[in-house]
């Protein structure tokens with residue numbers, strides 16, 4: 032059974048970026064969901080910035096790995112430089128994280144990715160990986176969030 036929409040593109044996965052996301056996943060602070068997620072963003076200079084989910088006892092204040100990674104990229108002044116992202120995650124098990132299906136970003140993270148893609152001027156690839164095994168699902172940001180909310184929507188609001 033799979034709950035991941037199958038829209039794989041015919042392009043190679045950036046396995047080094049997935050590995051960086053996997054390393055970040057190992058630093059997830061996820062005592063409540065017990066679901067660890069790591070994310071990594073590759074910048075145009077080849078460097079990689081990572082993030083891990085960062086939960087809070089209030090639950091609602093928890094931050095997703097993708098958002099942490101993109102905010103870190105922005106803090107480095109490089110929001111326009113993202114060329115690819117990788118996301119990986121799985122249930123926290125006794126010996127590592129478990130999950131055979133690629134995970135995909137939540138809706139909020141998709142909107143944040145859409146903002147980064149707009150600033151970067153590129154519909155960058157998002158490599159979605161499973162915690163265990165080789166399963167990958169490759170998307171572009173526009174695949175993950177077609178019809179994203181955009182500045183055009185704000186402009187319509189301003190004219191009212």
Ligand SMILES: [Zn+2]
Pocket residue numbers: 095096097098136137138139140141
């Ligand atoms: Zn998210």
